[in-house]
Amino acid sequence: MVGFIIFLALLSVGFVFGRTAEANHFKSLIEREEKLSHITITTTKKLPDGYRSSEFVAGNVVISIDYFKRIAAALRGLVGGRIASYTSLLERARREAVLRMKEEADKEGASMIANVRLETSSVFQDAKQLVGSLEVYAYGTALK
């Protein structure tokens, strides 16, 4: 009985806090993306003409899913199909990592980041946990 109450408490805490945190994060992502929209990013390896210097830039983020979504994803895992909670989690992580990379490039005064690579990995995963934490790492070469 006590276990069930704790489970329900965790579920509701995860639902409420996870939801507001996600909404706030999306709002801040949109704002910061707007501010840094003058930096073009490409995934081509070739060096574009007309740049004088280059600098290696990178951004990373480790992110975790909330309790409610973890349970929802586990239930979805029984029937299969698209797991919306992980889709949005990874989208947030990727956008955040790219933004951090862009912020670093902005400090250097760069106008373009060439050869951007994104790497996703699950880090520090426990044997008992379904998903530990996800890391997204974005890197590229800032040009000015």
Added chain:
Amino acid sequence: MANIIISNLEAIPGVTIVKHLGMVQGNTVRAKHMGRDIMAGLKNIVGGELRGYTELLTDSREECTQRMIEHAQALGANAVLNVRFSTSSVSAGASELFVYGTAVVVQ
């Protein structure tokens, strides 16, 4: 450290490659930290960014990049081009960070 160029492009502006010295690499395996893990456990309930881990991985990447640079300098290179990063989990609670690239002499 200061005068070595790191880039993930095949060519960089303003310089020409005079000599290729082959592949250089650096790696590090990091385990998670107990204290940080307690905080991360709480964060696992509400979700969101695990700042301790973000910093830990940033530091680890700097360390393996440093190792790659030492390797490149030992070969007499002054730049490392086409750098790639890779991450893999080697055991429960530990991650390996690996960085590799091509050591070159540029002018």
